[in-house]
Amino acid sequence: MRFLHEKFRPTTSTLHRVVAHAYDRSPMYRKKMQSRGVAPHQIDTENDLPQLPFTTREELGSDPWALLCVPRSTLVQAHMSTGTTGRNPLYVAYDWEDLYTRGLMPLSSDKSVPRLLRIEPGEIVFNALPYEVSVTGLAIHRSVQDGIGACVVPLGKGGFYSEPLKALKMMREIGGDHLFTTPSYAVYLAELAGAPQAELKEMFGLKSIWLVGELCSDALRRRIEQLWGAPVFLYYGTMECGPVGVECAEQDGYHPATNFTAVEIVPLDEPMTDATGAALGEIVVTTLWRYATPLIRYRTGDLGRWDEQSSGSGGCARRLRVHGRLEDVVRVAGKVLHVQDIEQGLLDIPEVSSWFQLRPEGDVLCIVLPAQKGVDAAAVARRVQHWAVTYLGLDCKVEHGPARSYSGGKFMRVIRATQGEIK
Known part of the structure; x- marks a missing residue:
């Protein structure tokens, strides 16, 4: 050749x-x-x-x-x-x-x-x-x-x-x-x-x-x-x-x-x-x-x-x-948070879906957890909140969303208020 x-x-x-x-x-x-x-x-x-x-x-x-x-x-x-x-x-x-x-x-x-x-x-x-x-x-x-x-x-x-x-x-x-x-x-x-x-x-x-x-x-x-x-x-x-x-x-x-x-x-x-x-x-x-x-x-x-x-x-x-x-850095309550660090911490929790998303809401960080079969959503939410307090120093809001997966294009981990949910 x-x-x-x-x-x-x-x-x-x-x-x-x-x-x-x-x-x-x-x-x-x-x-x-x-x-x-x-x-x-x-x-x-x-x-x-x-x-x-x-x-x-x-x-x-x-x-x-x-x-x-x-x-x-x-x-x-x-x-x-x-x-x-x-x-x-x-x-x-x-x-x-x-x-x-x-x-x-x-x-x-x-x-x-x-x-x-x-x-x-x-x-x-x-x-x-x-x-x-x-x-x-x-x-x-x-x-x-x-x-x-x-x-x-x-x-x-x-x-x-x-x-x-x-x-x-x-x-x-x-x-x-x-x-x-x-x-x-x-x-x-x-x-x-x-x-x-x-x-x-x-x-x-x-x-x-x-x-x-x-x-x-x-x-x-x-x-x-x-x-x-x-x-x-x-x-x-x-x-x-x-x-x-x-x-x-x-x-x-x-x-x-x-x-x-x-x-x-x-x-x-x-x-x-x-x-x-x-x-x-x-x-x-x-x-x-x-x-x-x-x-x-x-x-x-x-x-x-x-x-x-x-x-x-x-x-x-x-x-x-x-x-x-x-541009993906998350600023919440005076803290500068990197998406890669958050992803690393949350995906170390086996029950957290690979499709979780982050939504900054002023001084609050909302973590959106998609529904999964056979997973105790309340227990996972407690683990996520404990991790956020321990490693981010934040009392995050956890929101349970519908089951989701890949929906085309580039997956966006962060949802901005001006964007809505990006597919």
Whole structure:
């Protein structure tokens, strides 16, 4: 098989080349750099990045072609972000080199971080990610099929033709090795299959499951592992940035796609910490492999921190820990609460449904528990309230809702007053 990406090798000057390209081809980037008095020749290594201005979502949402640095006639693919309520969508486009030369390297090449996906040529990979509008499904498909040489079964994620029952039927009849999907869809497919863990493991025999696109605490990961009887690994990326980091076999933090993505953690205006007391910052990404629509110091809106403890299997000196989105932080009664910490604590209680939701109500946090067969709702509510007082220092309100499951799109753990219940 011909691996199209093998001719591309990043070097220490990759960052300089990308910045110079953006400066020469993009009026937006050139104006921003000139306003800071920065020229491309001053940027050579990641230590020079703080000299450059940030790129924000608001800038990109005002113009679909704001990032474009190549002629439109050379583009071969374009995507729109799935969008956030009340915001303009973002567009990202690719030329052929972005897709099939530089773009295959971050996930599929041992020149970046060694074999992080741990998928072999000839294996069968079920791709239960959306293929329409956004980039995720096609990006994973391309990396696995064209980059590694594995066989991809495009299940999709509940689209017009990708019915969940049909996906389960294909998985049973074809048989396969790996599954890519979102945390909520992994739970939903397992629940829909309606078989005990031992039978699910025998029925599908997956070697691994890879989760993309939604917050996933370690407690939720363990639930999914128990449901499917297979190890679960996390992949971190965004529609705007592409792949940013992947977990190794240790399942303990993301390994950045070294030499293909420059990742910074910048201080927050409002200091925040995670459950361990470690300071969090905003994750800022510069793409080193994309030339059609390069991103320079893009503020992702995601919270994270560096863990300097090295990993033997991942082959890199530090790991990235992602702690949810800044906009999803819950503020109640003067406290700053992180959804990931709450999810971790509540899902450690076996009787709490994986589909619980949070609804901030002024100085009160309401925890909505869906009804479940064979579960003493009152007893679960007491355990949840005790946990909230002990670990959050809050006397939370517990509300019992109707039974629920996956209902399409991205599962929203937090219900905002202006949104109602987001499906």
